[in-house]
Amino acid sequence: MQIRLILLPESSLTKNEKKLIMSLKQKSLDLKNRMREALSGGGSKAIEKQKAVGKLTARERIIAILDAKSFHEYDLFVEHAARDFDMDKKYLAGDGVITGTGTVFGHPVCIYAQDFTVAGGSLGYAHAKKITKVMDQAMKMKVPLIGINDSGGARIQEGVNSLAGYGEIFYRNTQASGVIPQISVILGPCAGGAVYSPALTDFVFVVDKISKMFITGPEVIKTVLGEDISMEDLGGARIHAEKTGNAHFYAESEQECFDQIKQLCTYIPWNNLKKADRFPKKPPRTRQYKIDDVMPSDPRQPYDVRDIIKSFADDSEFFEIQKLWAANIVIGFSRLDGQTIGIVGNQPLVLAGVLDVDSSDKAARFIRYCDAFNIPLLTLVDLPGYLPGVDQEHAGVIRHGAKILYAYSEATVPKLTVIMRKAYGGGYIAMCSHHLRADFVFAWPMAEIAVMGPEGAANIIFRNEIKKAADPDKVRQEKMEEYKQKFANPYVAAAYGYVDAVIEPAETRKMLMHALDISSSKSVDVVFKKHGVPPF
Amino acid sequence: MGKKDKQEEIFDAFCLENTVYFTRVPESYKNREIYKPLNEKALKAFIPGIIREMQVKVGDIVQKGDQLMILDAMKMNNVVRTLFSGKIIAVNVKEGDMVKKNQIIVEFE
Structure with a gap:
């Protein structure tokens, strides 16, 4: 900071003017000294x-x-x-x-x-x-x-x-x-x-x-x-x-x-009334990240859900949040068609992608962030359900698990869901199902949307037949296959309209971009309230 | 990560509802504390602190709710009462001792 002075020949200045100039110089020097300190x-x-x-x-x-x-x-x-x-x-x-x-x-x-x-x-x-x-x-x-x-x-x-x-x-x-x-x-x-x-x-x-x-x-x-x-x-x-x-x-x-x-x-957008900056659209690097290469044919084998994200996201970019904590769920930002989206994905690579106390907590807060700041949500589903165990129950998995339901139900931003493989039981509901007001639910042909896995379901539904059979293991296997054929697919849910479209994995990017486009002026009437009482 | 890298990793087998999934099981999960039912023969300190006043000795017969000692913790004199009735066969602490949380302080017959 400087005070600029127009210097005249000193001889032409009056005594008073000279004094004034001196004091201005001094003040400028004083400011400099104060700033230095x-x-x-x-x-x-x-x-x-x-x-x-x-x-x-x-x-x-x-x-x-x-x-x-x-x-x-x-x-x-x-x-x-x-x-x-x-x-x-x-x-x-x-x-x-x-x-x-x-x-x-x-x-x-x-x-x-x-x-x-x-x-x-x-x-x-x-x-x-x-x-x-x-x-x-x-x-x-x-x-x-x-x-x-x-x-x-x-x-x-x-x-x-x-x-x-x-x-x-x-x-x-x-x-x-x-x-x-x-x-x-x-x-x-x-x-x-x-x-x-x-x-x-x-x-x-x-x-x-x-x-x-x-x-x-x-x-x-x-x-x-x-x-x-x-x-x-x-x-x-x-x-x-x-x-x-x-x-x-x-x-x-x-x-x-x-x-x-x-x-x-x-x-991120600069405030809650704005949208995030739109970037030029970029295709994913599909030579490096191909859905068919990432997804194993055996539904019990793991894969990294982040590789799935990279197979359809702009420039295969994924900016992960809380990478190291509760790694059984993945959250972060990506872009589709140049627009920011918030992604929540079950991670089959860690603990088979189950929901538990920490992963529910992690996802729920992120969902609320995205909702508050006008960031559309994409949910990628592949989970066997909630993690069983005394430690989970005693740590309050009911209370924490409820956070996800609350956050998704409350969110009014565009909500897109892709059911990739397993969507069983409570996990299916929680992961942004239509019932929690997803705008679009897509399922891949290998999706299994059911009340529980075929092994567990067969054991319960056909309990008596299995018990009475001469060879229980053989009957159990047969019944399991029967259940799998009938229910372990996306078509039962699709028949009720709980899935909007069964799509080829390779079509995912195209479908999501279109869904995002359709949702760009989405508005939902929200009941007036001061605020809810979430289980947080 | 390509397909090749994945084949090199050996996954843990993780069983849920009769199905085995191959996945990474974090150490924190493997090392989690396994639940044990309450042992009615041993009273544990519910909070860490210092024993101020011992009011029972070996051989005493106490009823559930009886006062056993004063435990000084978190700037408070906490009254320790027994959760179980019976004969005391061991008192593992004395006045002035520092106790840790879940340390067994009194044992019953």
């Missing part, structure tokens, strides 16, 4: 420390995510007003957080990054106020919010005011949910109450060895419970990506993480 963050020593553990500084992170030269910082001169514990003598640059606006692929976003070099990125009242201000701005302007978390937690010296700060952030996260995309990037510690802001947002990004998230840290756990665990094993990136499901994207480095964020931004 604020931009120095926690000082060279603290910055060195940050770099030593492989972390970028807060400002570098913002610049890496945004388009070149697009970052505009605000509230650089905000200072805290804390008085207790000698805080009045402490200057904290920007109060430990950087806020501003910029663009990602030319589209505006609001962004903030906690600066760990300034008092450990601790959250005080002014710090929180900067964050809530930029959140309010994001909501007003209906643009996405990206939050970079790197903070030791509440600023203890500020007491209940820092708690108030968190509360104000959580409230805004909730208000903004489903209105603007909210992206949380965990690039350092994020502990205690602080974890709930990311948890309330749409997408959480973590980086190996850098991200740490937990409610109570290893020390407290050791003192209270006597359990000894490292920070990494308790709440490291891998744990959240694989075990807890708190993280949606896992990266090996900060740069990889930023690339993931930018890629995500290409798939």
Whole structure:
């Protein structure tokens, strides 16, 4: 920033004019000095420390995510007003957080990054106020919010005011949910109450060895419970990506993480009143991904459902979310005809693709995200049913499984379903059947839509015949075949209109593109309510 | 992933409703805790903490609901009551001991 002065020969200036010019120059210099101080963050020593553990500084992170030269910082001169514990003598640059606006692929976003070099990125009242201000701005302007978390937690010296700060952030996260995309990037510690802001947002990004998230840290756990665990094993990136499901994207480095964020931004609309950007349509790379090569002839053999997606998606692209957690269901974004679609697919490669507590939870939240942001849903069905077991029942598979039913039934975006192989029992209903108001249900000729698998069904229906038979195994086999012939196909469901069309797998792309086209102005009358009471 | 790579992988056999599926079974599933019914001979600590006050000894006969000890946990003095009636044959902890969750603290005949 510069104040430009038109310089006249000094001799022609009056004394007063000379004074005025001097004072303007001084003011410009003063601004520069103030900026230099604020931009120095926690000082060279603290910055060195940050770099030593492989972390970028807060400002570098913002610049890496945004388009070149697009970052505009605000509230650089905000200072805290804390008085207790000698805080009045402490200057904290920007109060430990950087806020501003910029663009990602030319589209505006609001962004903030906690600066760990300034008092450990601790959250005080002014710090929180900067964050809530930029959140309010994001909501007003209906643009996405990206939050970079790197903070030791509440600023203890500020007491209940820092708690108030968190509360104000959580409230805004909730208000903004489903209105603007909210992206949380965990690039350092994020502990205690602080974890709930990311948890309330749409997408959480973590980086190996850098991200740490937990409610109570290893020390407290050791003192209270006597359990000894490292920070990494308790709440490291891998744990959240694989075990807890708190993280949606896992990266090996900060740069990889930023690339993931930018890629995500290409798939999502900027707010709930918009549609995602349409890209030029691209054919799938069918030489590499052919449905017939992917799908085994034996229905008990596995395949990777992601290869099926790649066989019909634009440019064979699939941007997977929560890749490592609950891998028995696959969720993510793709494009068809240049349009973003959200895909939910059973994954026969893992646990035969069953639904269980975690996979229900994973799919349901994604369905609600897509519905909130006008992203059409495609469901790929091949599952033997729900996972049996005491652990599942006791972990609340009823409650969690209900989430999928709720999310699909509630969704009003275009809903397309392809039943690839098995669709048995409750799983058939749950995976976006017509009964939950799918707009189009297609089935492949090898689909088996039935109340349960032929083996189980034969054992129940023909129990007496099998028992009485001289050779029960032979009769069981015969009855199973009989059941298979009669019911293990898509035609019974098609006869009732529960399947709209039985199609050749190779026709899938064409059928889906047409269905999407037909659904482009879909509207559903929704009964007025404040909100539902989902089993979440 | 082409067809070739797939043939190299050896899948787990996973049985559901009399059908065997070939698939990957995650370690977390293989290592899941298998359910065991409640053992009526052993009382376990329901929360980790420190034993503050022992109110019973070996040989005592107690009724379901009787107070056994005070367990200091989560900043509270928790009264430990017995879930079972019978004669105590072993008390595995003493005052001041730190107990872990599910540690057997009292055994019954």
